[in-house]
Amino acid sequence: MEVVRAYFRSPAAIVGLFLLLVVIAMAASAGWLFPRDPLALAGRPLVWPFTNPRFPLGTDNSGRDIAAQIFYGARISLLIGGVATVIAVFIGIVIGAVSGYYGGWVDNVLMRITEAFQTLPNFLLLLVLIAVFGSNINTVIIAIGIVSWPAPARLTRAEFLSLRNREFVQAGRTLGLKDLKLIFGEILPNALPPVIVYASVVMAVSILLESALAFLRLSDPNVASWGNLIGLGRDVLRVQWYVSAIPGIAILLTVLAVSLVGQGLNDALNPRLKGR
Amino acid sequence: MNFTRRAALMTSAAIAANVVDPFRAFAQTTPRKGGVFVVHYGAEQRQLNPSIQASTGVYIVSGKIQEPLVDLDAAGNPVGVLAESWESTPDGKTITFKLRRNVTWHDGKPFTSADVQFTAMEMWKKVLNYGTTLQLFLTAVDTPDAHTAIFRYERPMPLNLLLRALPDLGYITAKHLYETGDVRQNPLNLAPVGTGPFKFVQYERGQHIIADRHDGYWKGPANLDRIVWRVITDRSAAAAQMEAGQLHYSPFSGLTISDMARLAKDRRFIVSTKGNEGNARTNTLEFNFRRRELADIKVRQAIAHAINVPFFIENFLGDFAKLGTGPIPSVSTDFYPGANTPQYPYDKAKAIRLLDEAGVRPGAGGTRLTLRLLPAPWGEDISLWATFIQQSLGEVGIRVEVVRNDGGGFLKSVYADHAFDLATGWHQYRNDPAVSTTVWYRSGQPAGAPWTNQWGWKDDVIDKVIDDAATEVDPVKRKALYAEFVTKANAALPLWMPIEQIFVTTITARARNHSNTPRWGSSSWHDLWLAE
Numbered sequence: 145m146e147v148v149r150a151y152f153r154s155p156a157a158i159v160g161l162f163l164l165l166v167v168i169a170m171a172a173s174a175g176w177l178f179p180r181d182p183l184a185l186a187g188r189p190l191v192w193p194f195t196n197p198r199f200p201l202g203t204d205n206s207g208r209d210i211a212a213q214i215f216y217g218a219r220i221s222l223l224i225g226g227v228a229t230v231i232a233v234f235i236g237i238v239i240g241a242v243s244g245y246y247g248g249w250v251d252n253v254l255m256r257i258t259e260a261f262q263t264l265p266n267f268l269l270l271l272v273l274i275a276v277f278g279s280n281i282n283t284v285i286i287a288i289g290i291v292s293w294p295a296p297a298r299l300t301r302a303e304f305l306s307l308r309n310r311e312f313v314q315a316g317r318t319l320g321l322k323d324l325k326l327i328f329g330e331i332l333p334n335a336l337p338p339v340i341v342y343a344s345v346v347m348a349v350s351i352l353l354e355s356a357l358a359f360l361r362l363s364d365p366n367v368a369s370w371g372n373l374i375g376l377g378r379d380v381l382r383v384q385w386y387v388s389a390i391p392g393i394a395i396l397l398t399v400l401a402v403s404l405v406g407q408g409l410n411d412a413l414n415p416r417l418k419g420r
Numbered sequence: 421m422n423f424t425r426r427a428a429l430m431t432s433a434a435i436a437a438n439v440v441d442p443f444r445a446f447a448q449t450t451p452r453k454g455g456v457f458v459v460h461y462g463a464e465q466r467q468l469n470p471s472i473q474a475s476t477g478v479y480i481v482s483g484k485i486q487e488p489l490v491d492l493d494a495a496g497n498p499v500g501v502l503a504e505s506w507e508s509t510p511d512g513k514t515i516t517f518k519l520r521r522n523v524t525w526h527d528g529k530p531f532t533s534a535d536v537q538f539t540a541m542e543m544w545k546k547v548l549n550y551g552t553t554l555q556l557f558l559t560a561v562d563t564p565d566a567h568t569a570i571f572r573y574e575r576p577m578p579l580n581l582l583l584r585a586l587p588d589l590g591y592i593t594a595k596h597l598y599e600t601g602d603v604r605q606n607p608l609n610l611a612p613v614g615t616g617p618f619k620f621v622q623y624e625r626g627q628h629i630i631a632d633r634h635d636g637y638w639k640g641p642a643n644l645d646r647i648v649w650r651v652i653t654d655r656s657a658a659a660a661q662m663e664a665g666q667l668h669y670s671p672f673s674g675l676t677i678s679d680m681a682r683l684a685k686d687r688r689f690i691v692s693t694k695g696n697e698g699n700a701r702t703n704t705l706e707f708n709f710r711r712r713e714l715a716d717i718k719v720r721q722a723i724a725h726a727i728n729v730p731f732f733i734e735n736f737l738g739d740f741a742k743l744g745t746g747p748i749p750s751v752s753t754d755f756y757p758g759a760n761t762p763q764y765p766y767d768k769a770k771a772i773r774l775l776d777e778a779g780v781r782p783g784a785g786g787t788r789l790t791l792r793l794l795p796a797p798w799g800e801d802i803s804l805w806a807t808f809i810q811q812s813l814g815e816v817g818i819r820v821e822v823v824r825n826d827g828g829g830f831l832k833s834v835y836a837d838h839a840f841d842l843a844t845g846w847h848q849y850r851n852d853p854a855v856s857t858t859v860w861y862r863s864g865q866p867a868g869a870p871w872t873n874q875w876g877w878k879d880d881v882i883d884k885v886i887d888d889a890a891t892e893v894d895p896v897k898r899k900a901l902y903a904e905f906v907t908k909a910n911a912a913l914p915l916w917m918p919i920e921q922i923f924v925t926t927i928t929a930r931a932r933n934h935s936n937t938p939r940w941g942s943s944s945w946h947d948l949w950l951a952e
Contacts, residue, residue: 185811188735205678206807207735279824365822366810378656379676379800 150412157408163401167218174215182212182368190384204373204387205380214394216368221351221398224285224369228350231289233343236296241327241335243297244304255301258294266291270353274362281364284357288350299342303335337413344406348399355395370395451643451932455950460658460670461629461649463798463827467609468623470591471543474550474856475870476672476699476848477798477827479588479942481629481649485526486614487944488590489517489536490583492698496851496938498583502531502592502615506583512576512893519567523638525594526619533563538595540571542603549869550856551589554582557891575891578898584851587698587939617642617946626651643949653826655679655800662689662926668950669934670926671941672699676800677740680924688929693740693922695935699848699942700751702744702917703805704860706834706843709876709914713780713789714841720913722774723842724764727812729918731766736804737921744920746906747857749849751922754895757903762910764918771816788817795822796830796845801921806844836868838876847871847917851938853902854890861909862886877914 151157180186186199186209193202193210201210243254261269273287307313308331316330357363358371365372370391377387463477470482489503500506503517523531540561544551557577562570571577594613598606612620617639618631629649635641650667652658659679661667663686675683684691705723709715733741742750745759775781780788791813795806810820820842825833834843848871850856859865863883865872885908889901925941927934933947934940 181814183807183811184814185808205736206804206811208811361824365824378654380678381656382659383678383682 147412151408154408154411156404157411160401160404160406160408163397164405167222167398167401170215171218171222174212174219178209178212178215180212182216183208183366186212190380190387192384193386193390201390202386204376205384206376208368210373210387210390213368213373214370214391217370217373217391217394218398220281220367220369221354221395224288224354225347225351225398225402227285228288228292228353229343229347231286232292232346232350233296233339235289235293237300237332237339239293240297240300240302241304241332244301245308245323245327245331247305247308251301254297258297261291261294267353267356270357271360271362274357279357279362279364281367281369284354284363288353291353292346292350296339296342296346300335300339303338304331307331307334338410341406341410341413344402344409348402348406351395351399351402451947451949452951453643453949454645455643456646456648457644457931457945457948457950458666458668459647459649460662460667460674461651462653462655462658462670462672462674464625464651466828466831467604468612468629469543469593469606469609470588470612471539471593472547472603472609473870474548474588476942479939480671481631482591482612482614483616483942484618484647484945485612485616485620485631486591486593487616488587489519489592490586490590491943492587492851492938494936496698498587501944502536506579508577508579512578512891513573515571515573515577515579515582517569517571519569520638521567523615524636525597525615526613526634527594527597529594529596530566531592531594531615532566533569534566535592535595536569537561537563538598539591539593540569542598543593544589547604548589549865549872550585550859552866552869553859553862553872553886554585554589554854554890556887573891575887576893577891578893578895580895581852581854581890585855588850588942589855616944618644618647618944621646637946639946642946644945647945653797659683662928665928668928668931672696672923672925673740673799673801673921675926677737680740680926683926689926690929690931690935691924691926692935693924695925695937695940696923697751698851698938699923700749701846701848701921701923702747702749703741703801703919703921704844704847705809705916705918706840706845707875707877707913707915708838708841708843710838711791711841713778714791715877716778716780717913718774718778719780719789720916721764722771722778722780722816723813723818724913724916724918725767725774726771726816726818727809727918728766732805732808733919736808737801737919740924741801741919741921744918746910747847747849747860747917748853748902748906749920751920752849752851752853755853755899755902757899757906761903761907762913764913764916768816775816775818782817786817787819790819790821791841793820793822793842793844794825794830794834794840795843797825797827799846801919802845805919809842809844831870832868835870835872835874838867838874845871853905854886858886858890858905860915861905873914875914877912879908879912879914882908882912 185207189205189207191199191203199209239254243251269291270287277283316326355371358375361375363371373391374388465477468478468482470478487501490498491501493499502520504520505518508515545555545558557574559574560572617637619634621630621632623629631647633642633645655676659675680691683689707714707720713719746761748755750756782788795802806822813820833839848856859872863878885905889898892898930951932949937943
């Protein structure tokens with residue numbers, strides 16, 4: 145309860161949460177507001193926004209309803225953000241926890257691997273993965289998760305390093321708890337808050353990574369994603385700029401929402417900031 | 421701001437028609453020497469030898485470096501390049517070319533009839549896409565002396581057909597550089613050596629190709645110092661570079677439709693179909709018969725009936741395109757058989773009925789069938805058309821997954837590996853159906869030959885009509901045979917060609933002597949120059 149109250153103390157966090165709820169509402173209502181396939185031909189191509197009541201946000205250069213694509217795109221963005229983040233955070237936590245808890249050569253080996261990943265620009269690695277495994281939406285999501293795990297891993301490791309010699313851990317050890325139980329049952333819950341906060345960053349970056357891929361026309365062309373719409377709009381950017389601008393604004397607001405929520409969580413969960 | 425693409429297209433066409441001539445009228449008369457001409461190169465090829473791969477993507481580069489026996493003049497008539505004259509025996513089985521003297525390769529060796537013999541027998545007949553069909557009945561090339569090449573055919577070869585085919589399928593490669601090893605693997609395929617007005621300098625993959633003026637050119641040195649082909653896959657970026665003056669020429673509809681319409685209104689550019697009359701094209705929909713459902717004629721017919729082509733043309737392509745009626749486009753006055761052949765007008769109910777009859781019934785979620793569609797990466801119209809196919813087939817329960825590839829990957833997946841269900845790209849019609857049209861239907865094409873029948877489909881009757889037409893010396897009978905071919909091909913529907921277009925050129929208004937032949941983009945550009 146304390147945490148919730150702390151969260152709502154920040155106006156930015158409230159705005160973020162509101163925007164995020166709007167995006168979730170869009171994703172939830174897409175099928176109900178736009179029962180037709182968002183990639184289906186809706187009418188003439190390149191109808192400007194606010195000129196035809198049937199297409200409040202106009203149509204793109206393939207004659208698809210932009211509004212429908214924005215609503216369905218919210219689903220894809222949340223899916224990418226959510227699943228890729230879960231993958232990245234899961235891998236990160238496992239590697240970071242094992243590495244931080246055991247230390248020594250285990251830590252050395254795992255951290256060298258993590259560094260190897262960190263030295264590669266993650267977008268380039270993503271391009272390689274997509275080139276090898278193809279640009280299906282599932283492979284795109286998994287690939288984004290795979291390139292995003294090193295930072296959560298380092299964060300978890302740092303938390304574990306500072307927690308592993310605390311009294312409650314020592315106590316658990318003397319009681320004969322197994323390593324696995326200690327790592328995931330005792331230490332992890334205490335190490336989790338900063339990782340959760342960082343997960344919001346991963347989520348925002350994941351959405352941007354997919355958009356960047358789609359801008360290069362390397363994302364899955366068979367789903368209605370905001371990035372695909374921007375990539376498609378590139379062909380008509382000079383005259384019908386709205387095809388790219390509308391999904392661009394949607395991405396901006398979603399990333400902003402996720403970041404603000406993350407910031408709010410950080411403020412609420414960080415004990416050192418309490419009382420300010 | 422109710423500015424539709426269609427309105428833009430109409431104004432652009434009107435402007436394009438007006439712009440070309442005023443510039444001609446005020447043109448400087450003395451060519452300026454020097455200058456670098458920068459060309460938009462949209463889709464890289466895996467090799468650049470025009471004796472091995474017939475493609476505008478190859479000619480746009482190597483057409484300046486290597487030369488054919490014959491090219492087309494301004495009026496579209498054959499004019500000798502490496503050949504000076506030609507004659508055919510009345511039975512059409514022997515065609516003699518007198519070759520130009522005092523022509524040397526860029527490495528200094530003389531050009532002789534041995535080069536013609538080698539290229540014809542080892543490349544045109546064995547490897548070159550379209551060439552393998554055209555030269556199917558070529559038995560030998562005799563070389564009584566260094567400047568005479570006698571082509572001997574088992575069945576008659578109409579002289580008119582050969583002369584219309586040779587501008588594209590008649591490029592000569594130096595024998596002394598290709599004698600040993602597999603001609604397809606020769607490293608010079610990416611660093612061509614020829615007899616043309618420009619000699620190859622450098623190819624930086626993904627970046628640029630450079631060719632410099634060849635001072636020893638037999639017609640006299642070209643006007644330009646250098647030609648640079650810049651690899652730009654992003655069409656919008658290419659348009660921006662045209663406006664910044666960093667590109668002079670974007671051939672073969674290389675810009676987006678909306679950018680071409682916009683630049684047509686800019687006095688610094690000429691946007692026109694002129695100079696591309698020899699490269700009419702149709703948009704295709706290619707079926708892979710190895711996919712069980714697609715081997716059923718009813719499914720192919722249903723797919724064709726499900727797509728509203730007039731709607732697509734009116735709203736997406738505008739004046740740059742018209743409804744196609746089959747493999748021979750209406751611009752071909754000598755061979756066009758009219759629209760009175762089997763056609764597949766938009767009829768969604770009929771499409772659904774045909775699918776039901778074929779036993780392709782809706783499964784979970786109403787999906788009858790899931791197909792992979794591979795669109796070629798050249799030309800915005802292909803990408804729009806692929807999306808339109810996807811949308812249209814979705815309406816009748818066929819789910820289409822669009823799979824995008826780069827140029828090389830597309831050609832390999834479709835024409836070598838046959839890893840596709842549907843594919844779409846351009847069929848280019850080159851003045852005579854036997855040049856690059858009937859190969860899309862004739863069986864027996866080697867796997868990997870791009871833009872040929874790789875569908876896993878064979879029809880003995882159509883094969884026979886194709887062969888008979890290609891060896892018929894009487895023009896009236898030939899035309900009748902091609903009408904029969906179109907009728908049968910449209911009925912069998914191994915692929916569908918429902919849209920015809922002529923390429924659009926975007927070029928700087930500073931260019932002179934451009935677009936002056938029907939295949940100018942592919943031609944040698946020896947007389948091209950840039951005004952101040």
